[in-house]
Amino acid sequence: MKKLLIATLLAVTANAWAQGAATVTVKDAWVRATVAQQKATGAFMQLTAKADTKVVEASSSIAGVVEIHEMAMEKDVMRMRAMPALDLPAGKTVELKPGGYHVMLMDLKGPVKEGDVVSLLLVLEGKDGQRETLEVKAPVRALNAKTAKGDGHGGGHGPGPKH
Numbered sequence: 001m002k003k004l005l006i007a008t009l010l011a012v013t014a015n016a017w018a019q020g021a022a023t024v025t026v027k028d029a030w031v032r033a034t035v036a037q038q039k040a041t042g043a044f045m046q047l048t049a050k051a052d053t054k055v056v057e058a059s060s061s062i063a064g065v066v067e068i069h070e071m072a073m074e075k076d077v078m079r080m081r082a083m084p085a086l087d088l089p090a091g092k093t094v095e096l097k098p099g100g101y102h103v104m105l106m107d108l109k110g111p112v113k114e115g116d117v118v119s120l121l122l123v124l125e126g127k128d129g130q131r132e133t134l135e136v137k138a139p140v141r142a143l144n145a146k147t148a149k150g151d152g153h154g155g156g157h158g159p160g161p162k163h
Contacts, residue, residue: 024049024088024124029138031105032098034112041112042069043103043120043138044096049088056085056131057123064107066120071099080104085125116140 029045047055058066067082078099086101088094096102103120105112112118120136 023051023053023126023132024122024134026134026136027093029120029136031112031116031118031138031140033114033140033142034108035143036111038111039108040104040106041108042098043105043118043136044098045103045136045138046093046095047088048093049090049124052090052127053088053124054085055088055122056125058103059121059123060105060118062109062112062118063105064109065105067104067106068101069104070101088124112140114140114142 025048027046027048029043031043032041034041043060055068058068060066068086069080070083071078071080073079082104083101086094094101103122105118116139118138118140120138122134122136123131124134125131
């Protein structure tokens with residue numbers, strides 16, 4: 001038990017250091033829990049880049065396909081589309097949230113349960129073309145969970161925000 005506690009503390013410390021040293025910081029990451037037979041879910045977070053950067057790829061061991069998606073209103077219909085990259089302007093926080101930008105996890109290899117922690121790998125590319133990989137550990141929240149701000153849009157029921 002003592003070894004497990006020490007290993008966990010070291011992992012948390014190393015993860016905090018790695019995220020602090022990265023060109024992009026991650027805040028309030030989470031993944032929506034699934035119900036039986038559900039084959040897709042979303043991951044949400046706030047990303048802030050120190051310099052102009054973009055997310056060009058994402059992956060996770062829990063999903064066969066991982067893409068960056070955008071939801072937007074088109075002629076009174078909410079549409080979702082995959083994006084080749086997500087721009088992260090220097091110093092500005094880009095929020096990935098239900099009803100907007102998000103990481104789509106598809107072809108899930110099993111259920112995603114509240115209390116689990118999902119590992120996501122984000123491939124970042126700077127203006128100079130240099131790439132780095134950022135690991136994000138995102139806790140899984142219940143389908144009806146509120147977002148970190150408590151606005152209720154973190155649930156899996158109902159449409160996204162109205163425009």
